[in-house]
Amino acid sequence: xxxxxxxxxxxxxxxxxxxxxxxxxxxxxxxxxxxxxxxxxxxxxxxxxxxxxxxxxxxxxxxxxxxxxxxxxxxxxxxxxxxxxxxxxxxxxxxxxxxxxxxxxxxxxxxxxxxxxxxxxxxxxxxxxxxxxxxxxxxxxxxxxxxxxxxxxxxxxxxxxxxxxxxxxxxxxxxxxxxxxxxxxxxxxxxxxxxxxxxxxxxxxxxxxxxxxxxxxxxxxxxxxxxxxxxxxxx
Amino acid sequence: xxxxxxxxxxxxxxxxxxxxxxxxxxxxxxxxxxxxxxxxxxxxxxxxxxxxxxxxxxxxxxxxxxxxxxxxxxxxxxxxxxxxxxxxxxxxxxxxxxxxxxxxxxxxxxxxxxxxxxxxxxxxxxxxxxxxxxxxxxxxxxxxxxxxxxxxxxxxxxxxxxxxxxxxxxxxxxxxxxxxxxxxxxxxxxxxxxxxxxxxxxxxxxxxxxxxxxxxxxxxxxxxxxxxxxxxxxxxxxxxxxxxxxxxxxxxxxxxxxxxxxxxxxxxxxxxxxxxxxxxxxxxxxxxxxxxxxxxxxxxxxxxxxxxxxxxxxxxxxxxxxxxxxxxxxxxxxxxxxxxxxxxxxxxxxxxxxxxxxxxxxxxxxxxxxxxxxxxxxxxxxxxxxxxxxxxxxxxxxxxxxxxxxxxxxxxxxxxxxxxxxxxxxxxxxxxxxxxxxxxxxxxxxxxxxxxxxxxxxxxxx
Numbered sequence: 006x007x008x009x010x011x012x013x014x015x016x017x018x019x020x021x022x023x024x025x026x027x028x029x030x031x032x033x034x035x036x037x038x039x040x041x042x043x044x045x046x047x048x049x050x051x052x053x054x055x056x057x058x059x060x061x062x063x064x065x066x067x068x069x070x071x072x073x074x075x076x077x078x079x080x081x082x083x084x085x086x087x088x089x090x091x092x093x094x095x096x097x098x099x100x101x102x103x104x105x106x107x108x109x110x111x112x113x114x115x116x117x118x119x120x121x122x123x124x125x126x127x128x129x130x131x132x133x134x135x136x137x138x139x140x141x142x143x144x145x146x147x148x149x150x151x152x153x154x155x156x157x158x159x160x161x162x163x164x165x166x167x168x169x170x171x172x173x174x175x176x177x178x179x180x181x182x183x184x185x186x187x188x189x190x191x192x193x194x195x196x197x198x199x200x201x202x203x204x205x206x207x208x209x210x211x212x213x214x215x216x217x218x219x220x221x222x223x224x225x226x227x228x229x230x231x232x233x234x235x236x237x238x239x240x
Numbered sequence: 241x242x243x244x245x246x247x248x249x250x251x252x253x254x255x256x257x258x259x260x261x262x263x264x265x266x267x268x269x270x271x272x273x274x275x276x277x278x279x280x281x282x283x284x285x286x287x288x289x290x291x292x293x294x295x296x297x298x299x300x301x302x303x304x305x306x307x308x309x310x311x312x313x314x315x316x317x318x319x320x321x322x323x324x325x326x327x328x329x330x331x332x333x334x335x336x337x338x339x340x341x342x343x344x345x346x347x348x349x350x351x352x353x354x355x356x357x358x359x360x361x362x363x364x365x366x367x368x369x370x371x372x373x374x375x376x377x378x379x380x381x382x383x384x385x386x387x388x389x390x391x392x393x394x395x396x397x398x399x400x401x402x403x404x405x406x407x408x409x410x411x412x413x414x415x416x417x418x419x420x421x422x423x424x425x426x427x428x429x430x431x432x433x434x435x436x437x438x439x440x441x442x443x444x445x446x447x448x449x450x451x452x453x454x455x456x457x458x459x460x461x462x463x464x465x466x467x468x469x470x471x472x473x474x475x476x477x478x479x480x481x482x483x484x485x486x487x488x489x490x491x492x493x494x495x496x497x498x499x500x501x502x503x504x505x506x507x508x509x510x511x512x513x514x515x516x517x518x519x520x521x522x523x524x525x526x527x528x529x530x531x532x533x534x535x536x537x538x539x540x541x542x543x544x545x546x547x548x549x550x551x552x553x554x555x556x557x558x559x560x561x562x563x564x565x566x567x568x569x570x571x572x573x574x575x576x577x578x579x580x581x582x583x584x585x586x587x588x589x590x591x592x593x594x595x596x597x598x599x600x601x602x603x604x605x606x607x608x609x610x611x612x613x614x615x616x617x618x619x620x621x622x623x624x625x626x627x628x629x630x631x632x633x634x635x636x637x638x639x640x641x642x643x644x645x646x647x648x649x650x651x652x653x654x655x656x657x658x659x660x661x662x663x664x665x666x667x668x669x670x671x672x673x674x675x676x677x678x679x680x681x682x683x684x685x686x687x688x689x690x691x692x693x694x695x696x697x698x699x700x701x702x
Contacts, residue, residue, distance in 0.1 A: 018493070019496040019499065023505065025500075025503055026502055029503070107491035108498065108532055108533065110498055110502070111498065111499075126501075200565060211430055
C-alpha cells in the first residue's frame with residue numbers, strides 16, 4: 006500500500022524539492038500552497054501524514070492543524086522557520102505530532118516520517134490477543150485499552166486517539182507501574198535521540214490526559230513523577 | 241614643596257576649600273574681636289590709672305602745701321597702690337616712692353607734656369608687663385607728679401583672650417573641613433550611584449536604570465543616563481533582531497538548496513566533473529547550514545529564554561548521553577574520585593548535550609581527536625574536562641577562542657561554523673557555570689566546563 010503524504014508549504018521551491026525527494030523514496034505526495042488547499046486535499050484523498058509549514062498566506066498553519074485534527078488521526082509534522090517556545094508548544098497543543106525546524110536536511114524529515122508512520126506497537130499486537138485488553142481504570146467506569154484492536158473505550162463509548170497518542174499510551178501501558186523518563190519516551194515513541202525536545206512528550210501527555218482522565222488537572226491514571234518522568238497507574 | 245603633586249580629588253578639593261573658608265572667616269572674626277577688646281581694655285586701664293594718679297597727685301600737692309614738708313616725707317607717708325610706682329620731680333630732683341623699683345626714666349614718654357604744663361598719659365615697655373605712665377604738673381608746689389602702673393592684669397586678660405580666640409578659630413576650621421567633607425559626600429552620592437550603574441552597564445547588564453528622583457538638580461542627569469542606557473539597549477536589541485531576521489530569512493532557501501542538492505547527489509548520470517561540483521556544493525552548503533543553525537541557536541541562547549524545562553541528572557550520565565549521541569565510545573568517560581556517586585546537576589539536557597557535542601567536535605577538528613572526558617566532583621561544583629591530544633591552545637588565545645567567529649592562531653576556516661565554542665560558553669553561562677580552556681597534562685588542550693551541583697538528587701525540577 007502506498008503511503009500518501011501532504012506537503013503544505015507556501016514556498017514553491019521547497020515544496021517541489023520536498024515532493025521530488027519524497028517521491029524518490031516511494032511516497033505518494035500531494036502538494037498544497039495554502040491551508041485552504043490543504044484542507045481540500047485532505048477531504049478529497051485522505052492522507053497518512055502531513056508536513057505543515059506554520060507561516061502561510063491566508064489561514065496559518067496553526068489554524069490548519071486545528072481544523073485538520075478532528076478529520077484525521079494521521080500524524081502531522083510541523084516544518085517551520087519559527088522555533089520560538091510558544092510557537093512550538095502552540096503547534097503541538099493544536100494537534101501536531103512532531104516538528105522540524107528549518108534549515109533541516111531531508112534525512113531528518115525522512116527519519117521523522119518513518120518514526121511516526123510505524124504501525125502502533127506492531128510487535129506486541131501479534132503476541133497479544135484481543136482478550137489481552139488492558140483495563141486502565143476500573144474505578145471511574147471501565148477504561149479499556151485494547152492495543153490489538155487499536156481502541157480505547159470508556160464503557161461503550163470509544164475514545165479517539167491519534168496514531169501518536171495511541172503509540173505513547175501503548176508504551177506507557179506496556180510499562181504500567183514503572184516510571185518512564187521523558188527521554189526514553191522520546192526515543193521509543195518518536196525515535197528522537199538525545200537532542201530531542203522533551204516538550205513534545207509533555208504536550209502529548211497533556212493531550213492524552215484530556216482524553217483519559219475524568220479530571221485532567223488532577224490525573225489519577227497518567228501520573229507525573231517529579232524530576233523523573235511519567236508513569237501509568239492501572240487501578 | 242618640590243616633588244610630584246598628585247591631582248586632588250573633588251572631595252578633597254571641596255573639603256580643603258571649606259576648611260580654608262572657615263579658617264579665613266574665623267581668623268578675621270577672632271582678630272577683630274581681639275583688637276577691639278584690646279582697644280577697649282587699654283583705654284579703660286588708662287582711665288583707671290589717670291584717675292588714680294590724679295587722686296594721688298592731689299594728695300601729694302595738699303601734703304606739700306599744708307605742712308611745707310619735704311617730698312620724700314610725703315612719699316613715705318602715702319602708700320602707692322600695688323604694682324605702681326610714684327615719682328615726683330621738684331626743683332630738678334627726682335623722688336621715688338620705692339627704692340627698689342625702676343628709675344624715673346620710665347616717665348620719659350610723658351615728661352615733655354608735663355614740662356609744657358599739661359597732664360600726659362603714655363605707655364612704657366621698660367617694665368614687664370607694660371606699664372601706664374601718667375604725668376601731672378603741680379605748679380602750686382612747683383613739682384611734677386608721675387605715677388607708673390604696671391598693667392599686669394591687662395596683659396593676662398589679653399593673653400587669655402588671644403588663646404581662647406585661637407582655639408575657637410582652630411575649632412571652626414576643623415568644623416569647616418568636616419562640613420565640607422559631609423557636603424561633598426552628599427553632593428557626590430548620586431555620582432556614586434551613576435558610577436556603579438555605569439559599571440553594571442559596561443558589564444553587559446543593560447537593564448540597569450537609575451532610580452527616578454524628584455530632586456530637580458539630579459533629574460536631568462538621571463534622565464539623560466537612563467535615556468542613554470535605553471538607547472544602548474535598543475541598539476543592541478535592534479542588532480540582535482537584525483541578525484535573527486537575516487538568519488530567519490535564510491532558513492527556507494537553505495532548506496530548499498539542501499533538499500534539491502540531495503536529489504542531485506543521488507543522480508547516477510552525472511559526469512565525473514559534475515559529481516565533483518555537486519560534492520563541493522554539498523560540503524559548502526553543509527557548512528553554511530551549520531553556521532545558520534548555530535547562529536539561530538546562539539540567538540536563542542542570547543535571549544536567555546529556557547527552551548526546555550531543566551531536569552536533574554548526573555554529570556556522568558550527561559556525558560554518557562553526549563558520547564552516545566555523537567557515536568563515541570562510552571569508555572572515553574572517566575571520573576574522580578573513583579568511588580563516588582554521580583554528582584547531580586540541573587540542566588536543560590538537550591542544550592547541554594549539544595554544548596558537550598560541540599566540545600567533542602572541537603577536539604576532533606582542532607585538537608587531533610578527543611582523548612577522554614573526565615568528570616571531577618568538586619563538592620559544590622562538578623568539572624567536566626574535555627581533553628584532546630592536539631597542539632594545545634596558546635595562553636594568549638585561550639579566552640579569545642570563545643569569541644564569535646574567532647579562530648586560533650590564524651588557522652584556516654575549518655569545517656566548523658566558528659560559533660561552536662560561543663554556543664558552549666553561552667549555554668554554560670545560562671546554567672550559572674563557567675567554561676575555560678587550559679592545557680592537558682602531557683600535551684593537548686583541555687576544555688573545562690564547571691557547573692554547580694545540586695544537593696537535592698531529585699525533586700528540584702518537575
